[in-house]
């Protein structure tokens with residue numbers, strides 16, 4: 654499906670990968686609406702001419718209000734990017750993580766976007782061509798020891814994506830998984846090592862999304878998935894080496 658002449662909602666569209674996607678998709682005759690939480694980033698996006706929806710994905714009422722806003726203001730929405738993400742880093746074995754923090758991480762990365770998707774399915778289904786793209790992570794295939802909740806939530810997102818794809822068979826809604834490599838964004842700020850610029854990533858993934866690839870990613874991530882499946886010990890060393898940088 655060509656990403657043109659569409660109404661596109663991007664969760665986590667106010668920075669990083671989502672914002673790059675938004676900028677490119679706007680140049681292709683799409684109406685692009687950005688959903689985010691940080692008021693300053695939302696204001697900047699509005700100044701750049703984007704429509705925005707303020708929503709805290711970790712809050713049930715906020716997600717429901719956002720879905721209502723979409724229904725009322727953008728009833729033609731036919732593409733949903735579930736791209737919001739939040740990663741807390743801590744040593745799980747030595748720190749008792751406040752439960753609120755765990756819920757927040759699960760809410761943003763997983764349950765908030767599951768709820769939003771479900772509420773938007775009737776709108777998406779009304780379109781002859783609709784698409785849901787869920788952003789996951791290599792950590793959803795193999796966990797990192799200082800990001801256990803994030804890794805677990807992303808593993809959940811991977812499974813949700815697969816299940817949703819099957820349960821929406823027979824509707825006009827396609828469901829894709831997008832697994833970015835380590836990319837230079839606010840989420841990875843301060844980490845060393847080689848990172849992909851978000852502009853380049855977006856350039857590489859849009860054609861894959863348009864081709865409807867079930868897993869949208871780069872060759873090195875496909876290789877990593879095989880390694881994680883066949884040689885978990887090697888996957889562990891790769892992940893921990895990256896996070897040590």
Ligand SMILES: NC(=O)c1ccc[n+]([C@@H]2O[C@H](COP(=O)([O-])OP(=O)(O)OC[C@H]3O[C@@H](n4cnc5c(N)ncnc54)[C@H](OP(=O)(O)O)[C@@H]3O)[C@@H](O)[C@H]2O)c1
Pocket residue numbers: 664665666667668669670671688689690691692694695708709710711735736737738739761788789790791832833834835836837838839840841
């Ligand atoms: N960067 C990487 O290396 C990498 C690798 C694999 C996967 N990913 C995934 O790629 C996606 C984009 O991440 P990024 O790297 O571009 O990071 P980012 O720049 O930090 O963007 C994260 C986005 O999520 C939104 N978000 C965070 N908390 C939220 C909340 N409570 N409610 C609503 N929105 C919220 C942020 O909006 P506000 O700031 O307005 O709250 C922001 O737009 C995420 O799903 C991430 O897990 C990233």
